[in-house]
Amino acid sequence: MSENNAGKSILIGFLAGGAIGVILALFYAPKSGKELRSDIKEKADEYLGEAEKYIAEAKDKAIDMINEGKKKSEKLISDAKNKSKELLKDAEKIFCNAKSKVSTTINTSKENTENESGKLKDAVKAGVDAYKSSKNA
Numbered sequence: 001m002s003e004n005n006a007g008k009s010i011l012i013g014f015l016a017g018g019a020i021g022v023i024l025a026l027f028y029a030p031k032s033g034k035e036l037r038s039d040i041k042e043k044a045d046e047y048l049g050e051a052e053k054y055i056a057e058a059k060d061k062a063i064d065m066i067n068e069g070k071k072k073s074e075k076l077i078s079d080a081k082n083k084s085k086e087l088l089k090d091a092e093k094i095f096c097n098a099k100s101k102v103s104t105t106i107n108t109s110k111e112n113t114e115n116e117s118g119k120l121k122d123a124v125k126a127g128v129d130a131y132k133s134s135k136n137a
Contacts, residue, residue, distance in 0.1 A: 011054060019047050 022043045027036070 015047055
C-alpha cells in the first residue's frame with residue numbers, strides 16, 4: 001500500500017510540476033492573449049485526460065484488489081469449515097472409542113464382581129455348613 005501511495009504522490013507531483021512549468025513557459029512566450037489562452041486550455045485538457053486515465057487505472061486496481069481479497073477470504077472460510085468438520089469427525093471417533101472401552105470395562109468388572117460374589121456366597125455357605133456339621137457332631 002505504501003508503494004501505491006508513494007507512486008500516486010510522485011505522479012501527482014509530476015503532473016503539478018508539469019502544469020506549472022507549462023503555464024510559466026506560456027506566460028513568457030511571445031504569444032497573443034488568445035493564443036496563450038488556447039495553449040493553456042489544450043494543456044489543461046491534456047493533463048485532465050491523464051489524470052482521468054490515472055484515476056480509472058487506480059479504480060481498476062482497487063476493484064482487482066477487492067476481488068482478490070474476497071477470493072482469499074472465501075478460501076480461508078472454506079478451509080476453516082473443512083478443518084472444523086475433520087476435527088468434529090475425529091472427536092466423534094475418540095468419543096465412540098472411549099464409550100466402547102468404558103462399556104467393555106464395566107461389563108468385565110460386572111462379570112468379575114458376579115463371579116467373586118458367587119465364590120464368596122459359596123465360601124460362606126461352606127463355612128455355615130461346616131459349622132453346622134461340627135456343632136452336630
